[in-house]
Amino acid sequence: MIPKESLFVISLFPYLGFLWFITQSKQMPRLALIGFYMTLVFVGVTIPAGIYAKVAYGESLANIDWLHGGAEFFLTLSNILVVLGFRQAIIQSRQASLQKIKDV
Numbered sequence: 001m002i003p004k005e006s007l008f009v010i011s012l013f014p015y016l017g018f019l020w021f022i023t024q025s026k027q028m029p030r031l032a033l034i035g036f037y038m039t040l041v042f043v044g045v046t047i048p049a050g051i052y053a054k055v056a057y058g059e060s061l062a063n064i065d066w067l068h069g070g071a072e073f074f075l076t077l078s079n080i081l082v083v084l085g086f087r088q089a090i091i092q093s094r095q096a097s098l099q100k101i102k103d104v
Helices: 004-025 030-057 065-103
Strands: none
Touching: 004 030, 030 065
16 A cells, blocks of 8 residues: 555656646646646645644644645635636637627
8 A cells, every 4th residue: 555645746746747748838828827836836835834733733734724724725826826817718719709700
């Protein structure tokens, strides 16, 4: 059985590959791309927060509400950026389609 900590580290490699491919494609809405990169910030905050929770409180991060909520804020922020990025892209696409119809 693979420990959950190892799974967490292993899961970063496919995600980094995902980020590399979507960045290279240059088709991802910029704000959404920033949101996907913000997920790495969430990971970067969560790891030390989890260590602090264990050392300072002897508990897992999930059991220390203020610390867990602070870390989760970064995941919420990244999700908002992804949604706003795709929303912006949809609006721009619709406007471009309407412009094409007007031009005809």
